[in-house]
Amino acid sequence: MNIHEYQAKQLFKSFGIAAPQGEMVTTAEDAVLATQDIPGNIWVVKAQVHAGGRGKVGGVKLAKNTDEVKQYASDMLGSRLVTKQTGTEGLPIESVLIEKTYPIKHEFYLSVLVDRATERVMFISSVAGGMDIEEVAEQSPEKIITLLINPAAGLQSYQCRQVAFDLSLQGVQIRALEKIMRGMYCLLLEKDASQIEINPLVETDDGELLALDAKINFDDNSVALHSDIADLRDEGQEDEKENKAQEFDLNYITLDGTIGCMVNGAGLAMATMDLVKLKGGSPANFLDVGGGTTPEKVCEAFKLILSDKNVKAVLVNIFGGIVQCDVIAKGILTAVDEVHVQVPVVVRLEGTNAEKGRELLNNSSFGVVAADNLASAAEQVVELASNEGKGA
Numbered sequence: 001m002n003i004h005e006y007q008a009k010q011l012f013k014s015f016g017i018a019a020p021q022g023e024m025v026t027t028a029e030d031a032v033l034a035t036q037d038i039p040g041n042i043w044v045v046k047a048q049v050h051a052g053g054r055g056k057v058g059g060v061k062l063a064k065n066t067d068e069v070k071q072y073a074s075d076m077l078g079s080r081l082v083t084k085q086t087g088t089e090g091l092p093i094e095s096v097l098i099e100k101t102y103p104i105k106h107e108f109y110l111s112v113l114v115d116r117a118t119e120r121v122m123f124i125s126s127v128a129g130g131m132d133i134e135e136v137a138e139q140s141p142e143k144i145i146t147l148l149i150n151p152a153a154g155l156q157s158y159q160c161r162q163v164a165f166d167l168s169l170q171g172v173q174i175r176a177l178e179k180i181m182r183g184m185y186c187l188l189l190e191k192d193a194s195q196i197e198i199n200p201l202v203e204t205d206d207g208e209l210l211a212l213d214a215k216i217n218f219d220d221n222s223v224a225l226h227s228d229i230a231d232l233r234d235e236g237q238e239d240e241k242e243n244k245a246q247e248f249d250l251n252y253i254t255l256d257g258t259i260g261c262m263v264n265g266a267g268l269a270m271a272t273m274d275l276v277k278l279k280g281g282s283p284a285n286f287l288d289v290g291g292g293t294t295p296e297k298v299c300e301a302f303k304l305i306l307s308d309k310n311v312k313a314v315l316v317n318i319f320g321g322i323v324q325c326d327v328i329a330k331g332i333l334t335a336v337d338e339v340h341v342q343v344p345v346v347v348r349l350e351g352t353n354a355e356k357g358r359e360l361l362n363n364s365s366f367g368v369v370a371a372d373n374l375a376s377a378a379e380q381v382v383e384l385a386s387n388e389g390k391g392a
């Protein structure tokens with residue numbers, strides 16, 4: 001689960017991580033009012049969306065007076081921000097953060113995360129922080145420094161000093177960095193975050209270290225254990241279809257292709273997507289309806305798939321082990337009837353009562369294509385999808 005920058009900065013403050021003074025607002029009028037509480041005569045107006053890359057697309061603006069604060073806030077609020085991390089539809093800007101600005105001497109990168117490969121907590125730092133960190137990582141990977149924490153020993157002072165030296169920090173800044181790193185480490189462990197990123201961590205002209213940006217990602221499986229974190233959830237920033245799927249206990253992930261896939265079992269879903277790709281198509285989603293699926297779930301899954309307007313054809317691939325194929329076939333037919341499916345549907349049923357299931361589909365009036373093996377099902381659905389695409 002992701003949270004907003006302003007929420008992350010509030011958590012930062014409670015863990016002793018210095019961040020600029022600021023206020024979250026939802027109207028342009030409140031944006032102007034907020035400047036009265038924030039010292040200085042330049043403010044930064046920051047779009048609050050669950051994505052990075054805002055600076056490059058006008059989601060972070062420096063306002064030189066309150067008129068500009070008002071202008072930028074009203075431009076942003078109610079619009080959608082498309083960054084390279086959001087996909088083409090972008091995310092809605094429902095709040096902005098008004099912050100104090102600082103003359104910046106240097107921008108660093110600092111993050112902490114759970115590294116699966118080493119099974120350790122890892123800090124990543126770079127002297128070359130800021131908006132081009134991805135290019136730095138690609139073109140000069142030697143500028144990205146990693147540090148692994150031994151879970152039994154915890155974060156050690158000498159490790160923080162090492163990072164400080166790598167970033168060429170001096171004097172009181174070394175202590176200041178240790179305080180920030182300790183705050184990040186405690187926050188990660190205490191709140192079950194999977195990643196905390198500060199980019200940029202800045203050195204101001206006064207030599208102060210501040211978290212100018214803040215991104216925190218929490219392990220979805222742990223959020224239920226932390227009601228304070230659960231309260232920070234903003235469903236308006238999440239994929240509507242994925243949330244709907246969760247309600248019905250379906251594993252669904254939106255993808256950008258044209259073939260809707262409905263499969264039972266995650267492994268079979270992967271194999272199905274692979275086969276669709278192999279036959280020249282591209283999946284519109286990953287969807288695992290579960291091993292013991294019911295006709296009701298199949299129906300909900302259909303609705304989900306069809307709510308994606310990119311879907312040109314649907315491939316149903318169900319293996320009837322726990323669940324019987326004729327039951328699934330009935331579910332499919334109910335769904336096709338209820339949601340007025342307009343696109344071709346190819347179904348491959350295998351397992352218990354497969355024959356019966358296929359018969360039900362073949363005898364129905366909906367023109368569902370019952371394929372007898374997966375390869376031919378994939379081939380047919382790819383062809384049907386490309387025909388639909390041409391017709392549209």
Ligand code: GDP
Pocket residue numbers: 044051052053054055056060099100101102103104107130131199200212213214
């Ligand atoms: P992101 O692009 O979504 O990661 O948004 P950031 O919060 O990192 O902001 C992008 C860039 O805007 C930063 O790298 C800074 O260069 C700049 N920026 C953000 N806040 C301030 C500020 O208070 N003062 C100044 N001078 N620049 C800022």
Ligand code: MN
Pocket residue numbers: 052053130199200213
């Ligand atoms: Mn940033």
